[in-house]
Amino acid sequence: MRRRTGSDDSPSLFESTRVPVPPPPPREDVLDTFPGSSPRSAIAVSTLTQTAKDILEGAFPPIWVRGEICDFKSHRNGHWYFGLRDRTSQIRCVVWSRDQRGIPAAPDDGMQVTAFGQLGVYPARGEMQFSVRRMEATGDGLRRKALEATRLRLDAEGFFAPERKRPLPRHPRRIAMVTSSSGAALRDVIAVLRKRAPGVELVVVHAAVQGDSAPLELCHALERVARWGGAELVIIGRGGGSSEDLWAFNDERVVRALAACPVPTISAVGHEVDISLCDLVADHRAPTPSAAAEAAVTSRTEMSGALRALRRRMVHAIDERLYERTSRARAGAHDLDAATSDVIRMRSQRLGALAGRLNALSPLGTLDRGYGVARDALGRTLAAVADFAPGESFVLRVRDGEIDALVTGVRPMAEEE
Amino acid sequence: MTVEQHLARLEAIVAELESEHVDLASALALFEEGVVCLRAAAGTISEAETRVKRLRELADGAFVVEELRNDA
Numbered sequence: 097m098r099r100r101t102g103s104d105d106s107p108s109l110f111e112s113t114r115v116p117v118p119p120p121p122p123r124e125d126v127l128d129t130f131p132g133s134s135p136r137s138a139i140a141v142s143t144l145t146q147t148a149k150d151i152l153e154g155a156f157p158p159i160w161v162r163g164e165i166c167d168f169k170s171h172r173n174g175h176w177y178f179g180l181r182d183r184t185s186q187i188r189c190v191v192w193s194r195d196q197r198g199i200p201a202a203p204d205d206g207m208q209v210t211a212f213g214q215l216g217v218y219p220a221r222g223e224m225q226f227s228v229r230r231m232e233a234t235g236d237g238l239r240r241k242a243l244e245a246t247r248l249r250l251d252a253e254g255f256f257a258p259e260r261k262r263p264l265p266r267h268p269r270r271i272a273m274v275t276s277s278s279g280a281a282l283r284d285v286i287a288v289l290r291k292r293a294p295g296v297e298l299v300v301v302h303a304a305v306q307g308d309s310a311p312l313e314l315c316h317a318l319e320r321v322a323r324w325g326g327a328e329l330v331i332i333g334r335g336g337g338s339s340e341d342l343w344a345f346n347d348e349r350v351v352r353a354l355a356a357c358p359v360p361t362i363s364a365v366g367h368e369v370d371i372s373l374c375d376l377v378a379d380h381r382a383p384t385p386s387a388a389a390e391a392a393v394t395s396r397t398e399m400s401g402a403l404r405a406l407r408r409r410m411v412h413a414i415d416e417r418l419y420e421r422t423s424r425a426r427a428g429a430h431d432l433d434a435a436t437s438d439v440i441r442m443r444s445q446r447l448g449a450l451a452g453r454l455n456a457l458s459p460l461g462t463l464d465r466g467y468g469v470a471r472d473a474l475g476r477t478l479a480a481v482a483d484f485a486p487g488e489s490f491v492l493r494v495r496d497g498e499i500d501a502l503v504t505g506v507r508p509m510a511e512e513e
Numbered sequence: 514m515t516v517e518q519h520l521a522r523l524e525a526i527v528a529e530l531e532s533e534h535v536d537l538a539s540a541l542a543l544f545e546e547g548v549v550c551l552r553a554a555a556g557t558i559s560e561a562e563t564r565v566k567r568l569r570e571l572a573d574g575a576f577v578v579e580e581l582r583n584d585a
Contacts, residue, residue, distance in 0.1 A: 267517040277567065277581065289563040295516070300567040300581055324568060324576045328517070399516070399558050403551060406523045410547045413530035417540045467538040479536050 142219060149217040152224070156215045161187070161226065163211075165203045176202060180211060180226065188218065189226045199231045201242035208234040239343065246348045247373060255355050255377050262360045262379045265328045266394055270297045272327035274317040277302040280335035281364065281385035288389035296393055299327060305334035310344035318353040330357055331388045332374060333364030345372035354378060364388035469493045470501075481508045519554035523547055 131139045139147075163180035170176050174193030179186045189211065191199065203209055211228040218225035231238060250256065271289075275281045277300050289296050301321055303313035314332070321330055332354060334342070344350060345365045351373045354361055363378035364385045375381040382388035394402070470478040471491050478490055484503045492499040514522070526547040529535055535543065567581040 265517050267515065267520060269515045269517070272568065286563065286565055293563055295557055295563075297564045297566060297578075299578055300565065302567065320568060320570055320576070323574075324570075326568075326576070326578065328515075396558060400555070402520065403523075403554055403558070406520070406527055406547075407551055409527045410523070410530060410544065410551075413527060414540060414544045417530065417533075417535075417537055469536065469538070477536050 141222075145217050145219040145222055149219070152215050152217060158212060158214050158229070160210050160212050163187075163209070165205055165207045165209055168203060168205050170202055178203070178205075180209070187215075187226050188223055189213070189228050190218075191228045191231075195227075195229045198229055200238040201245065203231060203233060203238060204241070207237055209238070239346075243346050243373070246346065246351075247376070250348070250351060250373065250377070255351065260355075264360050264362070264380055264391065267399065268328035268392065269295065270299060270327050271392055272299045272301055272321045272324075272330045274301045274303055274314060274321065274330060274332040275334055275385075276305045279305060281305075281333050284335070284385040285331065285364075285389040288386050289393060292390070292395040293393035305344060306337065306341045307344075311347035311350050314344055314347075314350045315353040318350070318357060322356065322358050325358070327359055329360055329362065329392055331362045331364055331382075331385070331392060332378070333362075333382075333385050333388060335385060342370060342372055345374040348373075350374060351377050362388045362391055466495075481506045514553065516554050516557045519550045519557070523550045523554070526550070 129137050131137050131143070161180060163182050166179040166181050166186070168176065168178040176191040176196065178189050180189050181187075196202075209231050211226070212230040213226050213228035215224065215226050217223070233239075233241075254260065273282060273285055282300060286298060289298055301317045303317035304310045305314070318330070318332070321327055332345075334345075342365055345363070354363070354374055355377045360380070361378040362380045362382055363372070363374040364382040364387065365372045365375055371381070380388075380391055382391050469492070470484075471493065472478055472483075473489070473491075476483075478484055484490065484506050486503050486505055489500060489502050492501050526543045530540055530543055530547075565581050566578045569577050569579055571577060
């Protein structure tokens with residue numbers, strides 16, 4: 097303690113007379129009554145902890161701390177409590193429920209993490225407490241844990257089931273691409289389409305593909321594509337990046353929006369190593385955007401080849417029909433057997449597989465042009481001379497009705513012999 | 514019709530022609546239709562640059578497909 101030993105501004109009278117209790121100078125007065133400096137100025141516990149809290153918070157800005165998780169508890173009040181420790185020290189930590197959005201998943205005991213937060217004091221216990229707002233685990237541990245949880249949940253709902261996969265249209269005319277309109281993925285897709293695809297229109301639907309806003313932008317873009325309804329196929333993707341850059345494609349909201357897409361989808365996230373949840377839910381997964389474009393369209397050459405093959409088959413089939421007409425006269429009663437032969441069954445299966453589009457085909461067009469169809473009483477078509485017997489009646493269907501008719505004679509054509 | 518639809522129709526026509534269930538008159542009509550489809554599909558295939566557009570939503574919720582500038 098500094099004691100008063102005399103000074104220029106003190107009257108010399110006091111020096112000489114040695115006053116036992118010198119008049120308290122202003123400075124000493126403060127020291128004696130300073131909170132906590134004497135029993136009489138003792139402070140309350142809450143004042144102590146509050147002061148310590150203020151000092152700690154003032155001394156430490158929010159910081160990153162690394163350590164191992166221990167004693168993790170998710171309390172029913174919604175907050176997470178745990179310790180962060182290394183070999184010699186430990187600090188109690190809390191993640192308030194409102195801050196948990198910034199953390200992919202709850203950490204597990206033993207995880208090595210880095211946590212970002214504010215050091216303070218928990219007044220009720222008088223303990224130092226680190227309030228964590230962000231956390232990352234070594235090797236993406238937390239994100240991977242969250243990803244796995246999401247994957248299991250969606251899998252349980254059947255999102256990745258093979259039977260959900262729709263076939264891609266083979267020759268889509270209009271393809272929507274959900275990606276960044278300034279990204280490498282778009283350039284790659286355009287390049288491949290220009291090289292291969294005849295007459296395809298690519299409609300770009302822009303969305304950020306990385307960063308915090310990416311998941312929502314991707315969802316909105318997918319939802320716009322669905323509402324627009326003009327695309328026959330959707331490609332969603334981005335060029336390669338670190339696995340960190342691809343997290344938006346693991347976002348549950350994006351995966352659900354992609355699954356809800358009314359037309360077939362190709363996911364092209366451009367990362368060979370990690371498969372994203374979008375890859376799993378899309379109807380087709382392409383390792384890169386270029387591969388997606390190749391899967392999306394048939395090349396001009398292949399398409400011309402397919403057309404040539406169809407033309408050959410068609411000409412061959414009509415030739416056969418013309419030839420058949422002559423043989424059917426002889427075949428007669430064998431028709432029924434033939435109808436059950438494997439060849440016929442196989443062909444009608446193929447016919448069935450080639451879709452109900454055939455329903456659109458009506459024989460009425462043919463009737464309009466002046467042809468008639470003869471049927472017997474059972475409704476069987478009578479197509480050859482052998483099908484008619486003199487004296488038997490049949491029904492002739494023409495454009496605007498039916499005629500009851502009677503066979504009075506038959507004359508096979510000479511060239512059909 | 515799109516190339517896709519033409520090709521699907523063609524396949525259906527060919528399958529039907531091959532199925533032997535069609536009478537000759539219908540077969541000939543199918544053949545005629547097939548020739549029209551073939552011509553249309555071949556025409557579309559030989560046409561055509563890839564066009565790159567972008568989708569824009571208007572304030573009233575309607576959509577316009579417009580040219581994308583600065584595409585690569």
